[in-house]
Amino acid sequence: MSVSTRPEVGAFTSYQLPTEPEIPLRAKLDFNESPFDVPEEIKARVVAALLARRWSEYPEFGAPRLRGAIAKATGRSLEEIVVGNGSGEVLHAAVTVFAGSGGTLVLPTPTFSLYDQMAVLAGARILRIPRVGPGFDVDESAFLAAPEGAIPLVTSPNNPTGGVVSRRFVRALAARYPVVLLDQAYVDFAEPEDDLLPLVDELPNLAVFRTLSKAYSAAGFRIGYAVASTELAREIQKGVLPFSVDLAAEELALALLADGETAEKTVRVIRAERDGLAAALTALGLAVAPARGNFLYFAVGGASRVRRHLLERGVKVRDLSGHLRVTVGTPEENQIFLSALKECL
Numbered sequence: 001m002s003v004s005t006r007p008e009v010g011a012f013t014s015y016q017l018p019t020e021p022e023i024p025l026r027a028k029l030d031f032n033e034s035p036f037d038v039p040e041e042i043k044a045r046v047v048a049a050l051l052a053r054r055w056s057e058y059p060e061f062g063a064p065r066l067r068g069a070i071a072k073a074t075g076r077s078l079e080e081i082v083v084g085n086g087s088g089e090v091l092h093a094a095v096t097v098f099a100g101s102g103g104t105l106v107l108p109t110p111t112f113s114l115y116d117q118m119a120v121l122a123g124a125r126i127l128r129i130p131r132v133g134p135g136f137d138v139d140e141s142a143f144l145a146a147p148e149g150a151i152p153l154v155t156s157p158n159n160p161t162g163g164v165v166s167r168r169f170v171r172a173l174a175a176r177y178p179v180v181l182l183d184q185a186y187v188d189f190a191e192p193e194d195d196l197l198p199l200v201d202e203l204p205n206l207a208v209f210r211t212l213s214k215a216y217s218a219a220g221f222r223i224g225y226a227v228a229s230t231e232l233a234r235e236i237q238k239g240v241l242p243f244s245v246d247l248a249a250e251e252l253a254l255a256l257l258a259d260g261e262t263a264e265k266t267v268r269v270i271r272a273e274r275d276g277l278a279a280a281l282t283a284l285g286l287a288v289a290p291a292r293g294n295f296l297y298f299a300v301g302g303a304s305r306v307r308r309h310l311l312e313r314g315v316k317v318r319d320l321s322g323h324l325r326v327t328v329g330t331p332e333e334n335q336i337f338l339s340a341l342k343e344c345l
């Protein structure tokens with residue numbers, strides 16, 4: 001049977017992961033997840049809160065409690081917050097609203113692969129501007145020379161390369177393009193000056209995207225959000241269907257945001273481990289890109305062979321654009337990864 005779809009959807013291959021042999025994993029370092037689970041006492045609190053709610057009713061319309069808690073945590077107002085089923089959903093909404101139906105999305109590549117799918121579904125064209133130099137920096141002048149009316153989507157820290165963009169560059173983008181989309185999923189692991197949320201005050205056309213999937217260890221529950229001027233937030237909201245954050249995700253988000261300390265501890269450990277792991281890889285003679293997220297991106301000869309050999313040793317990493325990306329794990333997992341890697345080089 002031939003299925004009739006929009007041609008660009010028909011031509012698109014959806015996100016696939018390689019089928020792997022069943023090998024017991026000793027270190028799962030492939031998805032940039034937190035290696036630390038949500039603490040038992042927070043899980044218990046969330047379950048108790050859920051037991052007290054009516055599961056037969058939709059979540060509260062507009063998620064005012066959750067948006068209020070995020071507004072408080074970020075020092076913004078509730079009208080500036082859009083929540084969704086992971087930040088992926090909110091990004092998809094923004095791509096659809098601003099670049100859909102024939103708009104152009106400008107991406108500095110390599111970057112997060114799901115943006116491609118968002119663009120295809122929205123009917124947006126993609127203009128790729130390759131990153132430059134050993135740090136995989138955004139080619140700023142090429143980026144600023146994209147056609148007028150294009151929509152830049154910049155990730156900082158970037159997945160998979162790990163680097164950041166400056167305030168000056170984001171200001172230049174905002175002066176040049178109608179709307180700027182800035183994905184800061186990994187910003188909790190970066191330096192204080194990398195947090196570009198304060199720019200929302202001066203740039204009414206900037207939307208910043210955040211998630212509880214990384215530093216807050218909540219990837220299993222899908223909670224993400226955008227922060228933008230009230231006017232921009234209202235437009236992004238149009239791209240998100242009502243009730244996309246379910247009761248369980250909402251209760252977990254409220255508990256995690258009220259706690260704060262757990263995420264801070266995760267960030268402290270992961271940052272120290274990241275820097276130690278980068279030094280160890282460099283000592284092995286590998287070129288490691290400057291990293292501000294919870295992962296490292298490094299060049300290695302025969303990346304796909306090395307990935308396979310690591311997997312045979314129970315260590316899962318990603319092979320992306322001819323480089324390996326390893327998520328920073330617990331101290332034990334990182335040691336397992338390093339020893340296995342030494343055997344594979």
Ligand code: PMP
Pocket residue numbers: 031032085086087088089112155158159183185210211212213219222223224
């Ligand atoms: N942005 C980036 C750059 C990511 O790497 C990811 C997840 N890997 C996301 C957004 C989506 O995260 P989530 O939907 O879990 O919030």
